[in-house]
Amino acid sequence: MSIGNSPEDERPFEDVSEEARPSVGRALKEARLAAGLTVDDVTSATRVRVAIVHAIEADDFAPCGGDVYARGHIRNLAKAVHVDPVPLLARFDAEHGGRPAPTPAAPLFEAERIRPERRGPNWTAAMVAAIVVVIGFVGFTAFKGGGDDAGAKAHVGEGSTPTTGTSASPTPKSSKPADAAPAPSDSAIAAAPQDKVTVQVSAANGRSWISAKDHNGRMLFDGLLEKGESKTFQDSSKVNLILGDAGAIQLYVNGKKIEDQFRPGAVERLTYTKGDPQVG
Structure with missing residues (x-):
C-alpha cells in the first residue's frame, strides 16, 4: 500500500467560484x-x-x-x-481583452449627458426671413394703396364733386372704435364682378372662427379671424359660410352690407349667390 495522496486528491483543483x-x-x-x-x-x-x-x-x-x-x-x-x-x-x-489604454484627452465618456448644442447664428435663414417680410410688407402696402386710390375714383364717378386740399380724402367716421376693422372701400364694392358672388368677411367687433366653401364644397378658408382682419371670397355661383361668432362679423356681399343683427356668440350658417344678397 502506497503512502501519499490518492489519485482523486491529485486531480487539478476546480475553482467553481468564478463560474458561480x-x-x-x-x-x-x-x-x-x-x-x-x-x-x-x-x-x-x-x-x-x-x-x-x-x-x-x-x-x-x-x-x-x-x-x-x-x-x-x-x-x-x-x-x-x-x-x-x-x-x-x-x-x-x-x-473583453483587458482594460483599454488610457486616453490623455478629457474624459472620453460622460454617460451620454444631454447638453444643448451651441450653434452660431444662421445668417442665411435670417436673410431669407427678412426678404420674405420685406416682400410681404411691400405687397400689402401696394394693395392697400391701390384700394384707396380706387376708392377716391369711385366717389368721383358717383357724382360727388372733388374738392381741393385735404377734403379729397375720405372723412374718418368717429362713430366706430379706433381699433375696429375698416369697412371695404366703395371701389371694392363697385368692382365686385356681376357674374360672380363676392363675399367680404370683416372681424369688426372681435375675433371669430370662420369657414368658407365654394359651390363645389371646396374649402376656401377655415380658421380664426382676429379682430380687425378681413377675408374676401369669390365663386362663380355660390359661397357657403359658417360664422363661429356671428356677432363679431360684418358682411359685405356683392357690394352691399348685410344688415342682419347677428347675436354675439351665435353660430350662423349662411349661403350667398350672385345678384342681391340672399341668405340660405
Missing part, C-alpha cells in the same frame, strides 16, 4: 432589483438610455459603441444601484 459568480449584466440587474429601482429610475439617474440599460443587463454591450463606453456605462450603473463598480469592471476587462 453572476455576470456583469446579471449582477447589475440583481442589484437594481434589490435596491427597488426600475430601469427608468436608473436612466433618470445616469442619463443612460433605457435600451442600453436593458442590453447591459442582458450582457449585450454592442449598443454601447465600444469597450470604453461600456466601461463608463458599467461604472455609472453600478453607482446608481449602490454596488462597487471595481469588481464588475475587472470581470468585464477579463472577458
Whole structure:
C-alpha cells in the first residue's frame, strides 16, 4: 500500500467560484432589483438610455459603441444601484481583452449627458426671413394703396364733386372704435364682378372662427379671424359660410352690407349667390 495522496486528491483543483459568480449584466440587474429601482429610475439617474440599460443587463454591450463606453456605462450603473463598480469592471476587462489604454484627452465618456448644442447664428435663414417680410410688407402696402386710390375714383364717378386740399380724402367716421376693422372701400364694392358672388368677411367687433366653401364644397378658408382682419371670397355661383361668432362679423356681399343683427356668440350658417344678397 502506497503512502501519499490518492489519485482523486491529485486531480487539478476546480475553482467553481468564478463560474458561480453572476455576470456583469446579471449582477447589475440583481442589484437594481434589490435596491427597488426600475430601469427608468436608473436612466433618470445616469442619463443612460433605457435600451442600453436593458442590453447591459442582458450582457449585450454592442449598443454601447465600444469597450470604453461600456466601461463608463458599467461604472455609472453600478453607482446608481449602490454596488462597487471595481469588481464588475475587472470581470468585464477579463472577458473583453483587458482594460483599454488610457486616453490623455478629457474624459472620453460622460454617460451620454444631454447638453444643448451651441450653434452660431444662421445668417442665411435670417436673410431669407427678412426678404420674405420685406416682400410681404411691400405687397400689402401696394394693395392697400391701390384700394384707396380706387376708392377716391369711385366717389368721383358717383357724382360727388372733388374738392381741393385735404377734403379729397375720405372723412374718418368717429362713430366706430379706433381699433375696429375698416369697412371695404366703395371701389371694392363697385368692382365686385356681376357674374360672380363676392363675399367680404370683416372681424369688426372681435375675433371669430370662420369657414368658407365654394359651390363645389371646396374649402376656401377655415380658421380664426382676429379682430380687425378681413377675408374676401369669390365663386362663380355660390359661397357657403359658417360664422363661429356671428356677432363679431360684418358682411359685405356683392357690394352691399348685410344688415342682419347677428347675436354675439351665435353660430350662423349662411349661403350667398350672385345678384342681391340672399341668405340660405
